[in-house]
Amino acid sequence: MGLRFRPPKQTQKVMPVRPSKGHFLFAHQEYQRVSWWRRKNMRTLYIYIVILIMTNTANGFDGSMMNGLQTLSYWQEYFNYPKGPLLGLFNASMSLGSLIGLFVVPYLIDAYGRRLGCFVGCLIMLLAVGLQTGATGFGMFVAARLLIGFGDCLVLGSAPLLIAEIAHPQDRATLVTLSGASYHSGAFIASWVTLGTLKIQSDWSWRLPSLLQAICTIVIVCGIWIMPESPRWLMSKGRHEEAMRVLVKYHGEDDADDEFVHLEYAEIKAAIDLDKEIDQTRWVDFLKTKGNRKRIGLITALGLFSQWSGNGLISYYLKQVMDSVGITNPQTQLGINAGIKTEALVTNFTLAFFVDRLGRRPVYLVSTVGTFLVFNAWTIVSARYDLAPNQALGYLFVVFTVLYGVFYDIKSGLMATYTTEILPYGLRAKGFTWLNFCVTAALFFNQYINAIALAAIHWKYYICYCVFLAMECFVIYTFLIETRYTPMEEIAKYFDGESAVDVGEVAVADMKEQARETHDKPSVVQIEVKE
Incomplete structure (x- = not known):
């Protein structure tokens, strides 16, 4: 399935958003912090x-x-x-x-x-x-x-x-x-x-x-x-399954259905595909x-x-x-x-x-x-x-x-x-x-x-x-430009302005489409992208 790269809707200067206490931001959404220990x-x-x-x-x-x-x-x-x-x-x-x-x-x-x-x-x-x-x-x-x-x-x-x-x-x-x-x-x-x-x-x-x-x-x-x-290097070499296994094991505790891991994979993939498309x-x-x-x-x-x-x-x-x-x-x-x-x-x-x-x-x-x-x-x-x-x-x-x-x-x-x-x-x-x-x-x-x-x-x-x-x-x-609270793949918006592709939005949209095609309804479908 192809990715639909498109610029973000906002034209004003983008500023970092502070997440709620005990949460972190990813793909425009708040996720509860996990206890790594x-x-x-x-x-x-x-x-x-x-x-x-x-x-x-x-x-x-x-x-x-x-x-x-x-x-x-x-x-x-x-x-x-x-x-x-x-x-x-x-x-x-x-x-x-x-x-x-x-x-x-x-x-x-x-x-x-x-x-x-x-x-x-x-x-x-x-x-x-x-x-x-x-x-x-x-x-x-x-x-x-x-x-x-x-x-x-x-x-x-x-x-x-x-x-x-x-x-x-x-x-x-x-x-x-x-x-x-x-x-x-x-x-x-x-x-x-x-x-x-x-x-x-x-x-x-x-x-x-x-x-x-x-x-x-x-x-x-x-x-x-x-x-x-x-996993980013693996994806850049076309080794997507290996990259997914790394994310599932270490970020999802071997849960292959973990919602966050799938969204993280989709966002990284969108960013790397974009890099290849624009060839920078x-x-x-x-x-x-x-x-x-x-x-x-x-x-x-x-x-x-x-x-x-x-x-x-x-x-x-x-x-x-x-x-x-x-x-x-x-x-x-x-x-x-x-x-x-x-x-x-x-x-x-x-x-x-x-x-x-x-x-x-x-x-x-x-x-x-x-x-x-x-x-x-x-x-x-x-x-x-x-x-x-x-x-x-x-x-x-x-x-x-x-x-x-x-x-x-x-x-x-x-x-x-x-x-x-x-x-x-x-x-x-x-x-x-x-x-x-x-x-x-x-x-x-x-x-x-x-x-x-x-x-x-x-x-x-x-x-x-x-x-x-x-x-x-x-x-x-x-x-110096402030970048705190922002995932790596989404920081481009602070530097590239209107020409930046919102890979967080792309990743969420891609997962929604994938869910519709398989007639599945995982919780990620319920994600609403914040404007």
């Missing part, structure tokens, strides 16, 4: 998703570990106290590897599935961790980090998409946000690990954290093939329509903002920054780093559960305006300390560093959620890859240039980020 198959699905969330834990571990290693005397001695461009290359080599991997990601995961992308990336990372742990010199350490970046790029390009595409619609936003927030769980672990290994009086003070980096990756490798593949799967298609230009513009901005908000100074060069305000004791530096990572973990994981209730725009606005104000204060304190050094200013600097982290961390888990949900299936892998490219390119700049700039102009370099943060506030306030 009481459903065996859904519990299993969410255990799989927790394993996928660990992919970003491994990424966060690496970022915090490199910050911590710079404080360890044995690491400094082994690599002859790297500074400036050489230190920048140590930190930036992982990002360079990621940039290389981005040329592969969308084609691999669109052709062979999300699971294979995760698996291949994890295998490469395990090899690289072995090389990094056993590094005998500068070249071997940098080569290992290039490989880690390449593998990490494959994993981070696959796992968030798989989470978004297998999660139940009622929990999708929370789970994908937790995936983004899990970076801080890895950073938290690494910060305390490097604090602990400070007491090891040998090269194992830095080799052990490198080795422990493999734990999450090993878990993912062991679990990836028992997880379901994305190429890179150039991001520039062909106003809606796609909005999408790629926002994705580019969010990717750059995630790394050019001054956070790179704290993530990779906190030691140098603290040295500049007189905090030089390694124990104190590692303790402050561990405290910052603990705050980030608590903030991110707490807010992930309120991502729908709070909304995307309010979260981004509070985070961006807050970081702008605090970073300016941070810069002023640094300038005053440079003129007249005193301990009080040094500790005020630490207070502003922690406060900056609170505001920055409010939004940091939301980027993956927003990107995966605003992209249509045909462009999702490429769009998410472009996000990762923007993040990685900005990160490479941070990791390499920051070391050179800090050595050359010290606190004056912070002014560049003050200006950039002001621009961020303007962009977020002016262009």
Whole structure:
């Protein structure tokens, strides 16, 4: 039976609708939230998703570990106290590897599935961790980090998409946000690990954290093939029966007659059929329509903002920054780093559960305006300390560093959620890859240039980020579109306007027609589409 694609009737600006308490919206209807912990198959699905969330834990571990290693005397001695461009290359080599991997990601995961992308990336990372742990010199350490970046790029390009595409619609936003927030769980672990290994009086003070980096990756490798593949990817390959089995098992608890599962299947199928009909799967298609230009513009901005908000100074060069305000004791530096990572973990994981209730725009606005104000204060304190050094200013600097982290961390888990949900299936892998490219390119700049700039102009370099943060506030306030409470397949209406196809309405109409043809009267026939 063919699908009747037609534009929505409304011409006014579409705004998200808040569902009643204890309900979620799907295909214009309210459905009562299900208790996933009481459903065996859904519990299993969410255990799989927790394993996928660990992919970003491994990424966060690496970022915090490199910050911590710079404080360890044995690491400094082994690599002859790297500074400036050489230190920048140590930190930036992982990002360079990621940039290389981005040329592969969308084609691999669109052709062979999300699971294979995760698996291949994890295998490469395990090899690289072995090389990094056993590094005998500068070249071997940098080569290992290039490989880690390449593998990490494959994993981070696959796992968030798989989470978004297998999660139940009622929990999708929370789970994908937790995936983004899990970076801080890895950073938290690494910060305390490097604090602990400070007491090891040998090269194992830095080799052990490198080795422990493999734990999450090993878990993912062991679990990836028992997880379901994305039903959306399966449908895109014409494997509709397999996709239906995944939805029935994990979203319907093996009830093949479950009304919601059939409606979910119909909506996903309508969206993918529409993608094939309009044939928007190429890179150039991001520039062909106003809606796609909005999408790629926002994705580019969010990717750059995630790394050019001054956070790179704290993530990779906190030691140098603290040295500049007189905090030089390694124990104190590692303790402050561990405290910052603990705050980030608590903030991110707490807010992930309120991502729908709070909304995307309010979260981004509070985070961006807050970081702008605090970073300016941070810069002023640094300038005053440079003129007249005193301990009080040094500790005020630490207070502003922690406060900056609170505001920055409010939004940091939301980027993956927003990107995966605003992209249509045909462009999702490429769009998410472009996000990762923007993040990685900005990160490479941070990791390499920051070391050179800090050595050359010290606190004056912070002014560049003050200006950039002001621009961020303007962009977020002016262009970010709210999408909360809306299923992935229905978000197109916020970007494409009158040209958008209401796939929720199409799915309901299709099911009604199917019921009439079979002279059946399931409860879904009683659904009335809200205007």
